[in-house]
Amino acid sequence: MxxxxxxxxxxxxxxxxxxxxxxxxxxxxxDKNGPTFDGVVPAAEAAKLPLKWNATTGENIVWKVDLQDDGHxxxxxxxxxxxxxxxxxxxxxxxxxxxxxxxxxxxxxxxxxxxxxxxxxxxxxxxxxxxxxxxxxxxxxxxxxxxxxxxxxxxxxxxxxxxxxxNVRHYRGPGSSPMIHGDLLILTFDGIDQQFVTALNKKTGETVWKTARTTDYGDLDAEGKPTRDGDMRKAYHTPSVFNLAGVETLVSIGSRAAFGYAVETGKELWTVRHGGFNAAIRPLVYQNVLVLNTGSERSHTVGVKIDAQMKGDITASHVIWDREKRNASEANSVLVNGLLFQITRGGIVTCMNPVTGEDVWEERLTGQHLPSPIAAGDRLYFSNDRGDTRVLRAGPQFEVLAENVLPDAMTAAPAVAEGALFIRTKKQLFKIAAK
Structure with a gap:
C-alpha cells in the first residue's frame, strides 16, 4: 500500500x-438531492414542510447558527x-x-x-x-x-x-459530488488535463475501477496533445444510477458528451455527443425517456429514448427531442406528476413535458438561481442569491404560493428532516419548521 x-x-x-x-x-x-437523488421530498415529510417563514419576525424560524468560511x-x-x-x-x-x-x-x-x-x-x-x-x-x-x-x-x-x-487540474475549482452505489463510492473528475470517473471501495477507499472519458474534443495536435487549455474539457457533474432496459447504468455527463457506464465495472456502454461544457445537472428518467442537460455554454436539455439498443454512439438513433434555449445550467431539474421543471441561472423557470420536450409554461423569477430546487407534494421551492425562496405550484399553470426572504444569498440546496427545512446561506444555517 x-x-x-x-x-x-x-x-x-x-x-x-x-x-x-x-x-x-x-x-x-x-444526498444533496435527497433520498431519491432527484430533489423530491418523501410524501410523509412533504405535507409537514412550512409554506412561509420570516427571518425578521421569527415566523417559523426554529434556530439559526452563524457559519465561517465559504462553501456551496x-x-x-x-x-x-x-x-x-x-x-x-x-x-x-x-x-x-x-x-x-x-x-x-x-x-x-x-x-x-x-x-x-x-x-x-x-x-x-x-x-x-x-x-x-x-x-x-x-x-x-x-x-x-x-x-x-x-x-x-x-x-x-x-x-x-x-x-x-x-488528482486533476480543476482550473475553475472542484464541483462534482460523490455518490454511493452498493459498496462503491463513485467520484467524477472532469479537469482540463484529465477527465475520468472512478469507483472506490467505500469501506477501504481502494480503487475498484477507473474509466477515462473517450470524448473527441476536436482540438488535438499531431501528437495527440490539446492545442488549447481551458473550459471546454470541464464539467461539474454528479452522476446517477438507473436501470435502463434491464442494465444498471451509471449516467454521467461530461464536457461535449454524456456516457452510460456499467456501474459495477466502469465499462463504457454508450455515449451521446453534445456541444456543451460545465455540465452540472443530474440526469432524470421519466417513463422511457432519459433527460440530460448539457452544461452552461449553449446549454441544451435533451430527451434520450431508453431501450435495449443503447450501445455505442446513440446520438443520432436515440435523441428524441432537443430543447435548445433557456435551459438550466446549475440548478437541477425536478420531475413532479409527469411534468419537468427547470430554472436558469437568470431565473427563467419552465414547466415542460418530459416525453415530448414541449413547453407547458415559462415565467421569470428575480435573482440568480444556483441552488437546486426541491419538490414537496405539489410545491416547488426555488431559492436565489438574494435570500429569496419562492414556493410555486408544481402544476400545469404558473402559480406563486409564497415568497420568503432570508438575510443572505443561497447557493446550497435545502435539506429536509422530520418536517423541517434546513437552509444554508452564505453566512448562516437555518432550521425552518411550522411552530
Whole structure:
C-alpha cells in the first residue's frame, strides 16, 4: 500500500468505529438531492414542510447558527446531525461541519485537509468546498475534488480513511459530488488535463475501477496533445444510477458528451455527443425517456429514448427531442406528476413535458438561481442569491404560493428532516419548521 493512500484506523479500530454508530440510525437526507437523488421530498415529510417563514419576525424560524468560511456544499442529515463542508477563501484549509439538528449547536468544525498551494479558482462563482457530502447510517463521505476524499465516522467525526492521490487540474475549482452505489463510492473528475470517473471501495477507499472519458474534443495536435487549455474539457457533474432496459447504468455527463457506464465495472456502454461544457445537472428518467442537460455554454436539455439498443454512439438513433434555449445550467431539474421543471441561472423557470420536450409554461423569477430546487407534494421551492425562496405550484399553470426572504444569498440546496427545512446561506444555517 502506497504512502499516499493511508488508512487512518487499524482493522479493529475501524470495526469498533462502525459499531459505535447503530445501523438503525435514521438517515433523513443522505444526498444533496435527497433520498431519491432527484430533489423530491418523501410524501410523509412533504405535507409537514412550512409554506412561509420570516427571518425578521421569527415566523417559523426554529434556530439559526452563524457559519465561517465559504462553501456551496448542501447539507446531509442523519439522526440528530447535519453535515456539510466549508473552506477558507484561499483554499488552504477545508473543514467539516457537524451541527446538532435539534439545537443548532456546532459539534464539529474540524479541519479535514490542508493545502499549501491550491490552484486558483478563476471563477467568482465557485469556492473550495463546492462538492456536497453523502451519508449512510454508519459513514459520511466527504469530497473536495483533487484536494482529497475521506470516509468519516459520523459517531465521532473522525477519518476512517482518506485519499489524496486522485488528482486533476480543476482550473475553475472542484464541483462534482460523490455518490454511493452498493459498496462503491463513485467520484467524477472532469479537469482540463484529465477527465475520468472512478469507483472506490467505500469501506477501504481502494480503487475498484477507473474509466477515462473517450470524448473527441476536436482540438488535438499531431501528437495527440490539446492545442488549447481551458473550459471546454470541464464539467461539474454528479452522476446517477438507473436501470435502463434491464442494465444498471451509471449516467454521467461530461464536457461535449454524456456516457452510460456499467456501474459495477466502469465499462463504457454508450455515449451521446453534445456541444456543451460545465455540465452540472443530474440526469432524470421519466417513463422511457432519459433527460440530460448539457452544461452552461449553449446549454441544451435533451430527451434520450431508453431501450435495449443503447450501445455505442446513440446520438443520432436515440435523441428524441432537443430543447435548445433557456435551459438550466446549475440548478437541477425536478420531475413532479409527469411534468419537468427547470430554472436558469437568470431565473427563467419552465414547466415542460418530459416525453415530448414541449413547453407547458415559462415565467421569470428575480435573482440568480444556483441552488437546486426541491419538490414537496405539489410545491416547488426555488431559492436565489438574494435570500429569496419562492414556493410555486408544481402544476400545469404558473402559480406563486409564497415568497420568503432570508438575510443572505443561497447557493446550497435545502435539506429536509422530520418536517423541517434546513437552509444554508452564505453566512448562516437555518432550521425552518411550522411552530
Amino acid at each position: 502506497s504512502a499516499i493512500f493511508r488508512l487512518q484506523l487499524s482493522t479493529l479500530a475501524f470495526a469498533a468505529a462502525l459499531a459505535a454508530q447503530p445501523a438503525t440510525t435514521p438517515v433523513f437526507w443522505p 456544499s448542501s447539507p446531509v442529515i442523519g439522526g440528530d446531525r447535519i453535515w456539510f463542508t466549508s473552506a477558507t477563501t484561499d483554499g488552504k484549509k477545508q473543514f467539516l461541519y457537524g451541527i446538532d439538528r435539534q439545537s443548532g449547536q456546532i459539534i464539529h468544525h474540524d479541519v479535514l485537509f490542508e493545502n499549501a498551494d491550491p490552484e486558483g479558482l478563476g471563477n467568482p462563482l465557485n469556492n473550495y468546498a463546492a462538492p456536497s457530502p453523502v451519508l449512510e447510517a454508519d459513514a459520511l463521505y466527504v469530497h473536495f475534488g483533487t484536494y482529497g476524499t475521506a470516509r468519516i465516522d459520523p459517531a465521532t467525526g473522525k477519518k476512517v480513511w482518506e485519499r489524496r492521490d486522485i
